[in-house]
Amino acid sequence: MSARAGVVVTGTEVLTGIIGDRNGPWLSERLREVGVDHAHTAIVGDRPEDVRAALDFFAQQGMDLVVTSGGLGPTEDDLTARVVADFAGRRFVLDDALEGRIAVILERLTKRWPDLDMDAIRAGNRKQAHVPEGAEILEPVGTAPGFVVAADGPTVVVLPGPPRELQPMWEAAAATEGFRAAVAGATEYRSRMMRLFGIPESEIAETLRVARAEGVALDALEVTTCLRRGEIEIATRYEPPQEAVYEAFTGIVRARHADTLFSEDGTTIDEQVAALLRERESTIAVAESCTGGLMAARLTDLAGSSDYFMGGLVVYSDEAKVALAGVDPSLVARVGAVSTEVAEALADGAHERLHADVGVGITGVAGPGGGTEEKPVGTVCFSVVDSGSGRRLTRRVQLPGARADVRDRSTAVALHMVRRVVLGDSD
């Protein structure tokens, strides 16, 4: 029997989407790693009664552990610590030593700011040093301490909202006595991920039916399929004795989708392209129009990308396409900026101007304006060339969705084309 956990993400700004939540998913992964079954994330506003209702709900659901993020700041609307103290039936007390340790941190931080109101700083400091009596304290990474406290029901882990504070504090939380007692006896799970590119989700549904029909005990696996950025992700979780069932399942996916299954080990297309370029000591450069820098940004997202990424040209205007990427202006005049011919010229310009082995060209209509009957919004042309071997793939694709979707999907299509060219494909 697996220990069960709920996550409470607090903050009206998260609930209403002013900021996106990164903590719920991150905590979900960490809980899974320690064998805890995470079934539910509650996102609630900054009202104490709503935070309390979420805690009560998780207690009522029989959760062993509840992890909260947010609501530990110096301002008046940050109230998680007090609500958790009430929930755990503890007094809410000032920890003098903690107040002193926070003061040391604040002294260092406030040097950066001239003319600060020191009364405000001290009031915030004191507010952040209040914790439920008897809680195990987690030292602050920013200025907010966290804590772990056992309630009548779940044990509650209280962490600050900013991911760069929450994440380093997780290890300390997981090492507390309260945490370890709450998750004792958790079942170990394995998580596996396959990724496919270029088929509709219904095909995977049929593959699941086929696997069942062929006697694969799919009920022993927890399979989730998801369509994202044009890729299908098949996430599977199972207990270690079910390894053979998972192997049988992957065998069937492999046999039915050999041409579209690109990842059996969960690696992303970004990681695969980076590894392939490193392995072959190839360099890459891009000349992109409708994606406006997103392709370069995606290629430089991974640390160490300077080993293979030479640079990028964001050639939004036709003048820039000509001046920076060396596209023939008469070609643009003849076939239009959104064309496979211009995509090829951009790919050539990218690798030539930036002295890279692989060149990528992207040009399209991201919308909402600029579409025509012949080239509606979502029309995007791609070319990828490997200058050493002369291999090239060029495609014109019609992508669904709004401006942001078209731009994002375009980077996915281009990355998959880079992978294929580097692996040896060519038109």
Added chain:
Amino acid sequence: MSARAGVVVTGTEVLTGIIGDRNGPWLSERLREVGVDHAHTAIVGDRPEDVRAALDFFAQQGMDLVVTSGGLGPTEDDLTARVVADFAGRRFVLDDALEGRIAVILERLTKRWPDLDMDAIRAGNRKQAHVPEGAEILEPVGTAPGFVVAADGPTVVVLPGPPRELQPMWEAAAATEGFRAAVAGATEYRSRMMRLFGIPESEIAETLRVARAEGVALDALEVTTCLRRGEIEIATRYEPPQEAVYEAFTGIVRARHADTLFSEDGTTIDEQVAALLRERESTIAVAESCTGGLMAARLTDLAGSSDYFMGGLVVYSDEAKVALAGVDPSLVARVGAVSTEVAEALADGAHERLHADVGVGITGVAGPGGGTEEKPVGTVCFSVVDSGSGRRLTRRVQLPGARADVRDRSTAVALHMVRRVVLGDSD
């Protein structure tokens, strides 16, 4: 008394962060617009008992309305419709006419794919045409219909997960009899947003205390402050008769933070920069290193950006800085690529090479590698120049966080510098 709503976002892939949730925040805004109080978003995995527990929780909380997103696809793990039927105590029935309408959509879509398994398609079609008896149907935008059904307690609005399907279906949902009955008598609220750049959150906490001390009835307002990307956001919600209280509050913020308050109407720095460039008929170009294309991508994120964005140079390598942006190689050798001098040369190169009015140069150490004692990870140098007037701002900044944070924050700092230069500031 305001109608209250809960949102249930289903999907193990959302819970575990394989995909980020865009529906919870979007629905929150829509609910707020129609005066419904949205207090809680529940993110649950694809297990029927977890979806049901969330519905029961919201019923128990006395919600008038529950909106669900996701779990309406053609695959076996998409089970929201059935769970909602049980929750509402309705039979789960095949709607023949709906099955026919979905079939027409599928016929159009499947033309794109060769060699499809039509049995799989038909099975998915039939699955998606099952709805609770008596529900009001929402016609599909993709292939999944939604519906609105009254339960013993809240009315439930069931929508598909993909935002580009969910969003267009919202209007139909809000027009149903079930929806209108559930939200009847909702209080109207006003939502306002102020944004500040360049002060710590504790200063806002103090401003709230000052406002109270000066007699502003802050309890009549629902004020949320949030630190995000180096900006402070003050979101406030109130009932229309409290307009004067809000005015008094903004007056105090304005007086205390004149130099850092850049938005009183909720406009983002991105929108302000775009509007300023349009207004002055200025064009802009960037040469960026550590941000790797993100600055160009951010400037082209808004539709119509081709009116002012000329292009970008992603000069990741030193060779690219020299060859593309015309940076003097002896300068790089003398002061290093991460320096205010090279940032200035990049800004100059950007506007010269791309024939733009405003040039932006960014160079820094995004990490995790590459830091030195003198230039640790997070050191980023910026320069923004307006070539017509010769106004220029150049800054060296130490940004906190990991690689992704440093890259993201850098684009925010650069945008604020562009705003200031266009508005007339100069070193």
